[in-house]
Amino acid sequence: MDAIIEGFGKAFFLILHLDPELLSIILLSLKVSGTALIVATTLGLPLGALTALKHFPGRGFIISVLNTSMGLPPVVVGLFLYLLLSRSGPLGFMALLYTTLAMIVAQSILAFPFVAALSHSAIIKIDPLIKKASLTLGATSLQVTTAIVREARYGIMAAIIAALGRVMAEVGAILIVGGNIAGFTRVMTTTIALETDKGNFALALALGIILLMISFVINMALYFIQKKGALQT
Amino acid sequence: MRLMKVILTLAFVLVVGIGMGASAEKEIICASTTSTDNSGLFGYILPIFEKKTGIKVKVVAVGTGAAIEIGKRGDADVVFVHAKELELKAVKEGYFVNRHEVMYNDFVIIGPPADPAKIKGTKSAVDAFRKISETGSPFVSRGDNSGTNTKELEIWKKAGIDPKGQKWYLEAGQGMEKTQRIANEKRAYTLTDRGTWLATKDKDKLEMLILLEGDPILFNQYGVMAVNPEKQKHVKYKEAMEFVNWLISPEGQRTIASFKDKFGNQLFIPNAK
Numbered sequence: 001m002d003a004i005i006e007g008f009g010k011a012f013f014l015i016l017h018l019d020p021e022l023l024s025i026i027l028l029s030l031k032v033s034g035t036a037l038i039v040a041t042t043l044g045l046p047l048g049a050l051t052a053l054k055h056f057p058g059r060g061f062i063i064s065v066l067n068t069s070m071g072l073p074p075v076v077v078g079l080f081l082y083l084l085l086s087r088s089g090p091l092g093f094m095a096l097l098y099t100t101l102a103m104i105v106a107q108s109i110l111a112f113p114f115v116a117a118l119s120h121s122a123i124i125k126i127d128p129l130i131k132k133a134s135l136t137l138g139a140t141s142l143q144v145t146t147a148i149v150r151e152a153r154y155g156i157m158a159a160i161i162a163a164l165g166r167v168m169a170e171v172g173a174i175l176i177v178g179g180n181i182a183g184f185t186r187v188m189t190t191t192i193a194l195e196t197d198k199g200n201f202a203l204a205l206a207l208g209i210i211l212l213m214i215s216f217v218i219n220m221a222l223y224f225i226q227k228k229g230a231l232q233t
Numbered sequence: 234m235r236l237m238k239v240i241l242t243l244a245f246v247l248v249v250g251i252g253m254g255a256s257a258e259k260e261i262i263c264a265s266t267t268s269t270d271n272s273g274l275f276g277y278i279l280p281i282f283e284k285k286t287g288i289k290v291k292v293v294a295v296g297t298g299a300a301i302e303i304g305k306r307g308d309a310d311v312v313f314v315h316a317k318e319l320e321l322k323a324v325k326e327g328y329f330v331n332r333h334e335v336m337y338n339d340f341v342i343i344g345p346p347a348d349p350a351k352i353k354g355t356k357s358a359v360d361a362f363r364k365i366s367e368t369g370s371p372f373v374s375r376g377d378n379s380g381t382n383t384k385e386l387e388i389w390k391k392a393g394i395d396p397k398g399q400k401w402y403l404e405a406g407q408g409m410e411k412t413q414r415i416a417n418e419k420r421a422y423t424l425t426d427r428g429t430w431l432a433t434k435d436k437d438k439l440e441m442l443i444l445l446e447g448d449p450i451l452f453n454q455y456g457v458m459a460v461n462p463e464k465q466k467h468v469k470y471k472e473a474m475e476f477v478n479w480l481i482s483p484e485g486q487r488t489i490a491s492f493k494d495k496f497g498n499q500l501f502i503p504n505a506k
Contacts, residue, residue, distance in 0.1 A: 060235075084309050086305030086306045086307070087306055087308050087465060088305075088306040088307055088308075088469060089306075097308050098262060098291065098293065098308070100353070119355070178296070179262075179291070179293035180293070181262075181291040181292060181293060182292070184291055194271075197267065197271065197408050197410060197411065198410065199410045199414070199433050199436055200272050200435050
């Protein structure tokens with residue numbers, strides 16, 4: 001119980017005395033997870049829309065692969081990427097191992113299926129009447145797609161939020177490809193894992209509380225964007 | 234389309250931010266062990282080295298087995314670990330060059346004060362392990378291919394016992410400190426390094442004692458070696474050797490000796506030849 005109380009106390013202390021090292025760790029977390037989320041959304045949303053709106057051979061297979069990939073263990077993704085990016089691996093010449101870019105790639109891979117699969121199910125649920133109505137009004141097929149995706153924006157936002165949760169909480173993959181190097185590739189989750197290993201439970205818990213608070217602020221912001229969008233139409 | 238705008242703005246800011254993070258300073262990657270890093274040794278000696286040479290040493294702290302593997306694959310420039318046999322083997326295979334002994338600390342056998350296997354007073358670690366096995370007293374192993382784990386298995390082998398699969402033998406698969414905590418919870422024996430024990434016994438409120446120490450087999454030698462530039466063309470051999478040479482220089486050795494934990498204990502004894 002002591003460590004838990006101490007953890008909460010420490011969390012408030014750390015927030016009040018935000019030192020540059022902690023701040024840079026927090027910023028790096030946001031940078032890595034944020035960029036990964038943008039990459040995953042840029043690639044995942046079109047795929048989600050495509051599989052929801054078009055029927056083509058192999059569509060069912062792709063959907064099943066995406067759904068399965070939501071359960072990808074981060075450690076396995078990390079290990080696979082490590083072997084690819086290692087100097088002895090096929091992509092070793094790019095010298096990407098133990099860089100933030102490698103961490104972004106890892107988290108993009110983890111976030112991608114969430115965005116694609118969940119936006120797929122958000123879009124497929126949209127009333128087919130919208131499609132018919134748009135066509136009757138003389139919309140081009142691009143305009144029809146835009147109208148449907150617009151209509152599904154609430155569910156798409158939920159997909160992005162789920163993906164954000166996945167990457168913000170992730171430690172297994174970025175630990176392997178980033179190496180948790182102090183001042184370079186150390187982020188919130190890997191710091192928490194390290195401090196737990198070192199037995200600094202209160203500090204680790206405090207960092208966990210701060211991480212949750214950051215996630216909460218981001219989610220509130222996303223919620224307001226979502227609400228604003230709903231009011232406009 | 235408001236959402237798109239927000240996303241694109243964010244993307245721009247982040248991409249620009251990442252570009253600014255890159256710099257051209259001299260740096261090398263050192264694959265090392267959690268025990269060295271968690272003790273705070275690197276945090277103490279690396280800034281001193283960096284100030285002198287301008288070389289930034291980035292430490293990737295993993296188990297000894299993984300650290301050697303990372304070096305073999307060319308993903309580090311220098312490897313600083315503690316498993317002499319494995320190191321010498323990897324040097325012989327041509328993966329590393331210029332291995333040097335740097336420092337040591339020692340292993341100790343810790344266990345519950347009740348000492349159910351009655352190993353207190355025993356001089357030989359091998360005999361102590363035999364007693365643990367004979368009485369079926371619980372023993373927690375790192376079970377993770379680390380330097381400590383390698384040492385432990387060496388002692389079991391010398392005792393002529395195969396502990397794997399015995400119901401009193403628990404393989405934690407975790408770092409040293411976690412393993413100690415598991416042993417504490419289970420009222421079990423374990424093999425630990427003195428540095429980790431001194432640094433954590435009070436903090437973790439371990440109800441355990443050192444029951445055996447001083448046997449020469451428990452000597453824990455740390456060595457450093459550079460990745461062979463002929464095997465891995467891209468490694469920063471020159472900078473790596475600057476680091477190796479500094480570690481074994483009188484100045485590097487003095488720096489290691491002057492590193493103390495927060496209780497004032499010296500954790501590593503320099504012994505470069």
